[in-house]
Structures are given as structure tokens and as C-alpha cells.
Amino acid sequence: MKYKILYFFTILTPLLVMGQHEILIDASKTKAKIASTMYGIFFEDINFAADGGIYAELIKNRSFEFDEPKLGWTEPQTYQYGFNRQSGESQILRYNQLRPNKRFIRVQVSDDTNYSLVNEGFRGIGIKTKATYDFSISASNARGISAIVISLIDGDKELASERLEISPNSDWNTYETALVAYAEAQKAQLKLEFEGSGEIDLDMISLFPQNTYKGRKKGLRKDIVEWLEGMNPGFLRFPGGCIVEGRTLEKRYQWKKTIGTIDMRESLINRWNTEFNHRPTPDYFQSFGLGFFEYFQLAEDLGAEPMPILGCGMACQFNTAELAPLDELDEYIQDALDLIEFANADETTYWGNLRTQMGHPKPFDMKYIGIGNEQWGPEYIKRFTLFEKVIKEKYPEIIIVSGSGPFPDGDFFDYGWSELKKLNAEIVDEHFYQTPNWFRENADRYDNYDRNGPQVFAGEYAAQSVGTTNPENKNNWECALSEAAFMTGLERNADIVRMSSYAPLLAHVDAWQWKTDLIWFDNLTSFGTPSYYVQTMYGNNAGTDLLNLLIDGNQAVGQNEVYGSAVKDIKNNELILKLVNTSDESKSFSLNLNGVSIHTVMERIDLQSDELDDENSIEHPMKIAPKTSSHPFNVNSDQLKMAPYSFSVVRFKISS
Numbered sequence: 001m002k003y004k005i006l007y008f009f010t011i012l013t014p015l016l017v018m019g020q021h022e023i024l025i026d027a028s029k030t031k032a033k034i035a036s037t038m039y040g041i042f043f044e045d046i047n048f049a050a051d052g053g054i055y056a057e058l059i060k061n062r063s064f065e066f067d068e069p070k071l072g073w074t075e076p077q078t079y080q081y082g083f084n085r086q087s088g089e090s091q092i093l094r095y096n097q098l099r100p101n102k103r104f105i106r107v108q109v110s111d112d113t114n115y116s117l118v119n120e121g122f123r124g125i126g127i128k129t130k131a132t133y134d135f136s137i138s139a140s141n142a143r144g145i146s147a148i149v150i151s152l153i154d155g156d157k158e159l160a161s162e163r164l165e166i167s168p169n170s171d172w173n174t175y176e177t178a179l180v181a182y183a184e185a186q187k188a189q190l191k192l193e194f195e196g197s198g199e200i201d202l203d204m205i206s207l208f209p210q211n212t213y214k215g216r217k218k219g220l221r222k223d224i225v226e227w228l229e230g231m232n233p234g235f236l237r238f239p240g241g242c243i244v245e246g247r248t249l250e251k252r253y254q255w256k257k258t259i260g261t262i263d264m265r266e267s268l269i270n271r272w273n274t275e276f277n278h279r280p281t282p283d284y285f286q287s288f289g290l291g292f293f294e295y296f297q298l299a300e301d302l303g304a305e306p307m308p309i310l311g312c313g314m315a316c317q318f319n320t321a322e323l324a325p326l327d328e329l330d331e332y333i334q335d336a337l338d339l340i341e342f343a344n345a346d347e348t349t350y351w352g353n354l355r356t357q358m359g360h361p362k363p364f365d366m367k368y369i370g371i372g373n374e375q376w377g378p379e380y381i382k383r384f385t386l387f388e389k390v391i392k393e394k395y396p397e398i399i400i401v402s403g404s405g406p407f408p409d410g411d412f413f414d415y416g417w418s419e420l421k422k423l424n425a426e427i428v429d430e431h432f433y434q435t436p437n438w439f440r441e442n443a444d445r446y447d448n449y450d451r452n453g454p455q456v457f458a459g460e461y462a463a464q465s466v467g468t469t470n471p472e473n474k475n476n477w478e479c480a481l482s483e484a485a486f487m488t489g490l491e492r493n494a495d496i497v498r499m500s501s502y503a504p505l506l507a508h509v510d511a512w513q514w515k516t517d518l519i520w521f522d523n524l525t526s527f528g529t530p531s532y533y534v535q536t537m538y539g540n541n542a543g544t545d546l547l548n549l550l551i552d553g554n555q556a557v558g559q560n561e562v563y564g565s566a567v568k569d570i571k572n573n574e575l576i577l578k579l580v581n582t583s584d585e586s587k588s589f590s591l592n593l594n595g596v597s598i599h600t601v602m603e604r605i606d607l608q609s610d611e612l613d614d615e616n617s618i619e620h621p622m623k624i625a626p627k628t629s630s631h632p633f634n635v636n637s638d639q640l641k642m643a644p645y646s647f648s649v650v651r652f653k654i655s656s
């Protein structure tokens with residue numbers, strides 16, 4: 001009998017408690033303070049993220065600066081009896097003086113009923129019913145043309161129309177009007193028709209929705225910025241990405257060309273325009289309507305630390321890998337010094353004065369600067385050393401972010417890290433675009449990092465369902481769940497991981513170059529991917545103090561396909577757990593707490609799907625979205641339950 005009872009317990013007890021685990025949290029000690037920059041945003045000008053995306057301008061190639069100067073514009077003429085009636089034409093002209101905005105268009109009309117100039121927008125113009133659109137145009141030399149009729153059209157359907165009288169003036173004047181749309185269209189066009197016959201010069205033809213973020217005239221697209229707000233980001237890294245480096249040095253991103261009045265910002269071909277044969281994007285240029293001033297302003301609006309990244313005299317090493325000679329690096333280093341002055345100095349300085357004139361007398365209080373985006377090898381280290389020396393001499397308080405190249409391990413990575421350690425680098429940026437499995441297996445990546453070396457910026461990461469840069473990649477639930485598991489490892493190592501950001505951030509459904517991406521949009525609407533919701537759940541529950549959490553006596557790095565981390569939020573007096581169950585089975589956890597007692601209500605945010613392949617889309621934007629609930633919870637008797645394939649944030653009010 002005795003043996004029978006023993007047999008019963010030995011065999012059945014494990015079966016009874018299968019799927020049950022014990023969480024032990026030690027809240028008596030803070031393992032590390034969590035940096036306010038822990039979860040942030042990487043804004044990259046890729047996939048129509050800036051022009052055609054967050055920058056709300058609706059007219060593509062508004063000042064005829066593209067390499068193909070009429071790209072985006074057509075001049076439909078009617079034909080009578082099979083003949084083009086030659087009722088109008090246009091020419092692209094250069095201004096006499098040397099200036100950043102080099103060209104304008106001269107329209108000659110002989111029959112005002114028969115000539116129009118049409119802009120197709122960024123893969124169409126999104127128009128909403130009853131919304132108001134601000135139109136503006138620069139015109140000069142109007143001879144015989146007395147008015148321009150501006151219409152929004154969708155095929156044969158007119159959505160809005162207004163008439164602008166033009167003065168017969170030889171100077172350049174800006175004319176403005178507002179159009180209210182009677183109907184909605186995803187891919188409308190802008191049409192200009194001319195009254196009279198004669199000629200007129202035109203430039204800066206622009207259309208913005210009035211309803212921009214914070215109602216700023218010619219500002220940012222509201223819905224997209226609101227997605228960013230939803231992340232509660234600790235920092236904003238901008239403007240890329242490889243565009244910082246440029247395909248060649250000549251085409252690198254130069255911040256000084258992106259500030260000042262909009263019409264004097266020099267457009268640049270975007271490096272992503274021709275990067276992938278599978279995604280040619282000849283119409284992707286940078287107008288810099290979203291320039292460095294606007295990026296700083298966006299960071300301020302989001303309550304995020306601004307973190308500009310500058311080129312270091314190395315063009316993209318995947319492209320030309322062109323190098324600025326070491327003895328010609330002064331110009332590049334000066335750009336960094338001037339940027340700090342632009343962001344932080346008062347109006348008595350040259351650059352501080354420029355910022356003031358742009359409407360922001362208060363400094364932006366920039367603390368971080370990135371030198372080089374994704375560089376590797378000895379040439380990077382040589383250049384970084386020079387930048388670091390000069391910047392630190394003048395601005396010792398500025399924290400410099402360096403980089404370890406494009407891969408999470410291997411020769412480039414090892415070399416970069418060992419050299420940067422020797423230089424006492426402060427924060428090293430790491431990039432990983434890897435399989436979902438890699439993310440799950442690397443939840444312990446930082447557990448054994450050197451605590452005496454530089455801190456880490458996990459600056460670009462995203463699980464790739466097929467493979468890096470593969471156009472078949474999907475933002476599916478498996479990717480997001482694996483990122484959630486990996487992020488418990490970022491959090492558990494908050495003593496050395498100071499910043500992290502998913503990449504890339506934004507993509508237009510018709511004009512992307514790179515998949516996967518955090519937030520997708522078309523001309524009218526936008527949605528967050530499951531990965532987006534993972535980021536928001538971390539960003540809004542970052543906490544202030546890292547605690548030790550064990551599951552069944554171990555750090556929770558994937559045993560039984562469970563991952564976990566715990567933090568305390570001393571501002572809100574809360575204990576916050578993040579738990580990820582990547583298995584296809586439910587799990588239950590008892591909760592043992594040391595050094596804290598919790599109140600009897602548990603707040604939960606759950607993100608879950610039974611299908612690892614599930615995605616969100618324009619049609620089904622909330623297929624996978626967080627669900628918030630609250631439950632009574634008795635720590636002595638209740639179990640914390642996790643559904644299969646789920647990520648949960650669990651919060652309790654605490655008393656110590």
C-alpha cells in the first residue's frame with residue numbers, strides 16, 4: 001500500500017502540475033534603474049515614411065526638382081478630330097541665381113479650355129469628405145493668364161474646386177486658397193486649369209490637409225504622429241538609416257540643407273529610390289519639408305529625447321563605401337558641432353539664432369548624438385575617434401552613440417566592439433534583422449555582457465519571417481511574439497541596455513522598399529502591426545526599477561517556452577510583470593513576492609492570437625490588438641494564467 005501511494009504521487013504529481021509554474025519576484029532590491037530612454041523610436045526615411053508619409057504634403061515633386069523634373073506631373077490635352085490641338089505646353093526653367101530650389105515651370109496656354117497640369121500625388125492623393133485642404137502656389141510673370149482654377153479630381157469626378165486670381169506681376173508671389181472636399185478618394189489628383197491665354201511661371205505647388213498634427217500649417221500627418229504618441233517613446237532617433245550615409249558622399253544627408261524656409265531646402269534623391277531591383281521607386285525624393293528642425297520639434301512633442309545620427313565621412317558600405325579622407329574630415333565634424341549649437345545654444349550664437357528665427361527660441365536640450373549609422377571596420381574606428389575627440393572637447397556633456405555594424409555577431413561586430421571598448425565609447429548601437437527563432441533564442445543575449453564596457457543601444461531590430469530584405473516578409477504574430485520574448489532580455493539587462501528601437505518604423509502600402517515595418521499606412525488611413533502593440537506595451541509599462549524575477553528558480557529566458565521580467569514603477573507605486581508564452585499551451589503561475597505586498601486587483605493587458613501567421617492589415621487593423629482587463633487577485637490562492645502564444649503585461653498596485 002505504502003508503495004502504491006508513493007507510485008501515485010511520483011507519477012501523477014508532475015502530471016497534475018504540468019503547465020504550472022512558480023514566479024518569484026524579489027522587490028526588496030533594485031537591480032538597476034531603468035533608463036527613461038529604454039524604449040524609443042527609430043525614424044527612418046524609407047518606404048515613403050517622410051515625403052508621402054508623415055510629412056503631410058500631398059503634391060509630389062512640388063517644385064520640379066526631381067531628376068526627371070516633370071515626374072508626377074502630366075499635361076492631359078484633349079484631342080479634336082484625332083489631332084492634338086496644341087493648346088498649351090510647359091517648359092522647365094532654371095532660376096538665374098544659384099539657389100537650392102533650382103527650377104520652376106513655365107506654362108504657355110493658347111486655349112484655356114484645353115490645357116491642364118495634373119499632379120498624381122504620392123501614389124494618389126488621399127482626400128476625405130468635408131475635410132479642408134490648404135493649397136498654395138508661387139507664381140510670377142503672368143502675361144494673359146488671369147486666374148488658375150484648382151480642382152481635386154478622382155477620374156471624371158470633381159471632389160473640390162476653387163479659383164485663384166493672379167495679379168499681372170513680374171515678382172514671385174505666393175497665392176493661397178482652401179478647398180473643401182465633397183467626397184472621399186484614396187487616389188485623387190490635383191488639376192490646375194488656366195483662364196486666359198498667355199504664359200505664367202509657377203513653383204512650390206503645394207496642398208496640405210488642414211487637419212495636421214497639432215493643427216500646424218503645412219505640418220505632419222495627424223494619424224501617423226498619433227501612432228508614435230501611443231508608443232510613449234523615450235527617444236527619437238532620426239533621420240535613418242542608410243540615408244544618413246548616402247549611396248555616395250555627395251548624396252549623404254546634410255542637416256544644414258534641411259532647415260530654413262521650406263522653399264529653400266534643396267531636394268535630394270532618396271537612397272532607397274534605387275536600392276532594390278525588386279522595388280524600384282523612382283519617385284522617392286527628399287523634399288526636406290520634414291527637416292532637422294521638424295524632427296527636433298517632433299521629439300519635443302512626443303516627450304522623447306532627440307537623437308540625431310550624422311554621417312561620419314563614410315558612404316554606405318553596402319553601396320560605394322566612398323571615404324572622406326581623414327585630413328578632410330573637418331567639414332563633417334563641424335557639422336556635428338554646429339548641430340549641437342543649433343539644438344542647444346541660445347540666440348546669441350549663429351546656429352542658435354537660426355533655430356530662434358525658425359520659431360523655437362528655447363533650446364531643444366539635445367543630449368545624444370550618433371556618429372555613423374551602420375559602419376564597420378578600421379576606417380570607421382579612425383573616423384569615430386576624431387569625431388569623439390573634438391565633440392567631447394567642446395561638449396563633454398553630449399553622449400555619443402557609436403555603431404557596431406549591420407550584424408549581431410561575426411568579425412565586423414567583434415572588431416567594432418573591441419575597438420570601441422578601448423576608446424571607452426559610451427553607447428554602442430547594435431542592429432539585428434533575424435529570424436523569429438533567433439529572437440527567442442537570444443533572450444539571454446545581454447546576460448553575460450561586460451558590465452564595465454560601453455552601454456548598449458539595440459538600435460535596429462525586427463524579426464524577419466522569411467529573411468532580411470525579403471519582399472515576402474510578413475509582420476505576423478510569430479515575429480511580434482518573438483520580439484516580445486527578446487525584449488524581456490533587454491529589460492532584464494537594463495543596467496547595460498539603455499536604449500532600444502524597432503526598425504524600420506513606417507511604410508506606405510503602395511511604396512515600401514523594406515519589410516517588415518512597425519506601422520503601415522495608405523493615403524487615408526494607417527494601422528499598427530502586432531509588433532507595434534508589443535512596443536507600446538513595453539513603452540507604456542517601462543517602470544523605473546528593475547527587479548529580479550525567477551520562474552521555477554531560473555531566469556525566465558525560454559525554459560518551457562516562457563519568458564519574463566519584472567519592474568517596479570516608483571512614480572505610480574506599481575509592480576509590473578511582463579510574461580511571454582511562446583508555446584501552444586496555456587500556462588499557470590503562482591506568485592511569490594519578497595519585499596512588497598500587492599493590492600487585490602490585477603490589471604492586465606493581453607496580446608494574443610492562436611495563429612502565428614496572423615497579421616493586421618488596412619482591412620483588419622485590430623485583428624491582433626491589446627485587450628485590457630482587471631480582475632480580483634489573491635496572491636495566496638490565485639494563479640496567473642497565460643493563454644497559448646500570448647504576451648501579457650500584468651500590473652499591481654503595491655505597498656512596501
Ligand code: AHR
Pocket residue numbers: 044046240241242243373374406431460503504514
Ligand atoms: O532599416 C533598414 C536599414 O537597415 C537601415 O537603413 C540600415 O541602417 C540597416 O541596414
